Amino acid sequence: MIRCLRLAAALLVGAATPLSAQDADIIIRGGTVYDGSGGEGREADLVVKGDRIVAVGDAGTLRGKTEVDARGLAVSPGFIDVHAHSQEVAERLDGPFINPTFLAQGVTTLIGGPDGRYGPAALKRMFGALQAKGSTQNYGCYVGHNGIRHQVMGDARRRADPAELDAMKKLVRGGMEMGCVGLSTGLMFVPGMYADKAEIVALAREVRPFGGAYDSHTRDPVLRMMESEIEAIEIGAEAGIPVKLAHLKAVGLVNKGHVDDIIRRVEAERACGREIVADQYPYDCAATGMLSELFVFPDTDVDAPTSYATVRQRIAASLAVPREAAILRKATHDGIDGGFAWIRAVGWGSIRIVAAPGRQALVGKNLQLLANESGEDPFDLAARLLMQPGEPIIVTFGSIAEEDVQKLLVQPWVMFGSDGTYMDGGTDADMHPRGAGSFPRILGHYSRDLKLLPLGEAIRKMTSLPADHLRLPQRGRLAPGLFADIAIFDPAKIIDRATYTDPGARSEGIVHVIVNGRFVLRDGAASGETPGRFVAAAGKPR
Structure with a gap:
């Protein structure tokens, strides 16, 4: 067994105090130590006193108040x-x-x-x-x-x-x-x-x-x-x-x-x-959330919590009135008075479905590509998917x-x-x-x-x-x-x-x-x- 640095009376704490059994609070023995420098690990012991590391090497017969057998384990900085x-x-x-x-x-x-x-x-x-x-x-x-x-x-x-x-x-x-x-x-x-x-x-x-x-x-x-x-x-x-x-x-x-x-x-x-x-x-995937979070209503703060069911109801009502549908479409794409909106920030080509309970075929699909395949506008596709019955669809706002x-x-x-x-x-x-x-x-x-x-x-x-x-x-x-x-x-x-x-x-x-x-x-x-x-x-x- 190869060890680095012999620990004994030569190892010091503070100015020049030799380590003793009473000084070692924790000894971590036999692990493969990766010191954080990027190099390969090496077998060594670590000795801890109070909130500090006091030695890295071979602890020998030194005993600590708490000892950890780290054989087979990696020991690294937190x-x-x-x-x-x-x-x-x-x-x-x-x-x-x-x-x-x-x-x-x-x-x-x-x-x-x-x-x-x-x-x-x-x-x-x-x-x-x-x-x-x-x-x-x-x-x-x-x-x-x-x-x-x-x-x-x-x-x-x-x-x-x-x-x-x-x-x-x-x-x-x-x-x-x-x-x-x-x-x-x-x-x-x-x-x-x-x-x-x-x-x-x-x-x-x-x-x-x-x-x-x-x-x-x-x-x-x-x-x-x-x-x-x-x-x-x-x-x-x-x-x-x-x-x-x-x-x-x-x-x-x-x-x-x-x-x-x-x-x-x-x-x-x-x-x-x-x-x-x-x-x-x-x-x-970047930030994740419900598909419903893509939609921005002109009278609602984009960060306000809104349930999936509520958004479904509001979209259905808005789409039934052409003028309101146009307003919803614009707010979803441009934000309110130029404020934040996910589509304005990342575009439909960044939205991917990551979970769709009961609709597994949708998982992994990009909304822009799905819209291209179906010949729909991405806004209309997203509204249609949202209106379908089932558990909420979860998307990433950045694939x-x-x-x-x-x-x-x-x-x-x-x-x-x-x-x-x-x-x-x-x-x-x-x-x-x-x-x-x-x-x-x-x-x-x-x-x-x-x-x-x-x-x-x-x-x-x-x-x-x-x-x-x-x-x-x-x-x-x-x-x-x-x-x-x-x-x-x-x-x-x-x-x-x-x-x-x-x-x-x-x-x-x-x-x-x-x-x-x-x-x-x-x-x-x-x-x-x-x-x-x-x-x-x-x-x-x-």
Whole structure:
């Protein structure tokens, strides 16, 4: 048996204190350790004291208060979800934030606030709730443009004036002073869509003194994919900060194969010394929801909850009156007064049916192609399908070619994020399996089964790559002195189980998860411990 680094009196804690049995809280023995650097695993022991790793090597006769036999298992840094939404429920929960589907994925740190969602006040409320109630995972954040703009300007559909821009700059600085990792935008959504590039550049410059980054749900990622991704890259260049292209993908029939164009542009920028990265979830579908959500009624907020049955009734009534049918058609295609509508954002060629109980022949069909086959207008086809009796049809609002998923997945500058929501066993149509399966899907399906990337490299893209980009130097690696965020899993068994009809099905193969030196998952079951804490970025204002 080959061991690395002999552990004995020579191993030190702090300044120069030899390890003893009383000092070792946890010893993980005999696992294959992947330290997060991207290399192959090596057989070694890990020693944890308090919330820190104190040694990686051969623990010898040292004994810990808790010992884990990890023979046959992989031991890696806990996974960092760089695009997370699950913690957004914290204020609504009665008890602690346990987050079971993410524990079963090995996730130890959640980076929230993507898509421009939250200003500093909302982030403080969310994190205050997590701190007060307890959290299984660590949590960090972006400060969000949409949240800030709404606070300063409401839903004003215009450019910001100088006073409003100054007020928004102050809020961005406030978020960075909290420890946020950068500025995020959601330029596809209200009110961010009404900001011009100059406004975003001005706000992005406020994060530069803190070493922050720019993260963007880009402006029009389907109908103007390349222009939108290039806008994000240019914003970062003009502001002088790193850029992360959020949940990068090539959506819809119109973009199939064009992921190569994105890859070439990013690699050209990186060759010039610019830090451009992306995150990706490993699925061929973007947001999911009921077919009824495609329809926009002129007197209804697009985000207002409306039952499938209610929409059926309203469509039947509208289609019976030609004038009302025309109004419904226009609102569905263009939004209300130019506001958000799924078809305006992604087009019919991006809509694919992912579940149709009792109508299995429809599953996997693209609505535009179905309409072409039947000779119908896509709006009429969707209305007809909706009016047919049966359980709700679930669609993705952004279909992605699997070959494009795989091309992005192997790029060394692409990290992984779930874009997933909190799940507690529900099966709502707007739940996506990425919230329960993203990280095990990478490790099991794409790394082990398809052999698209080595296990060590897959782990790097979940650990040290995001930690470095987000300026979290104490996370993302297994080394003495770093925080003990650790995932222990069976590389032969790890796999996702979530589907579009059962999106909350928990992944398999994660055995233990440790956060800040405490078990949050033990032998596959949540321990009830809540050691998660706020992780602030390392940047400091100059």
